Amino acid sequence: MDSTDSRATAYSTVNRDSVHEVEIKRSRFITYLFRVATEAQARDHIAALRKTHFDARHHCSAFILGPDRMIQRSNDDGEPSGTAGIPMLEALAKRDTGQGTELSDVLAVCVRYFGGIKLGAGGLVRAYSDSVSQALDHSILLRRQRLRILALPAPHALAARWENELRAAGYQLEPSRWEAEHAVLQVGIDDTAIHAEQLAGFTAAMTSGAGRLSPVDTRWVDLS
Structure with a gap:
């Protein structure tokens, strides 16, 4: 990569793919973290999880790509607008890596099995944000x-x-x-x-x- 390709000279990413599950008011939130380098890789992981968890209500996602984090995408996948994908993306974007760098080349997919109790907009925001944050807490980050x-x-x-x-x-x-x-x-x-x-x-x-x-x-x- 040529040194003029990017202003950033370092960033952090997940060391390996991982999964972490939490239960909130009977709903299961299963968060997968993947290291990805392209949008195609991210979308392949999302598609694969839709097949694996074909019976889940939602497969919400967020990803950040590139040393300068120029590519950022999120998807609520049927949850009320702004209650899932964006909170997940913010949890990734604002993560303190402890390495003096920002997090990138990472995909989070949160699979939700609805437990029958509605959480409300605020509850959903907290649930999806906390699910990603907890998954990151249990993952290992490396510096690039x-x-x-x-x-x-x-x-x-x-x-x-x-x-x-x-x-x-x-x-x-x-x-x-x-x-x-x-x-x-x-x-x-x-x-x-x-x-x-x-x-x-x-x-x-x-x-x-x-x-x-x-x-x-x-x-x-x-x-x-």
């Missing part, structure tokens, strides 16, 4: 970071030492390439100008000015 990968040619005799110094300084190293004339170290940094400047300064000091960094590409990676 956009890394800028730069290449640093190194003499064979110095490559291992330079790798160790870069790791000790906290830089992420991709697999090195060993070529006939030299090794090529690949260093990953946050895709920002300030981190690029910091790496350039560190490299200059480590190599006594001999090291020459060159861009390779940018990519999104999952951080544990």
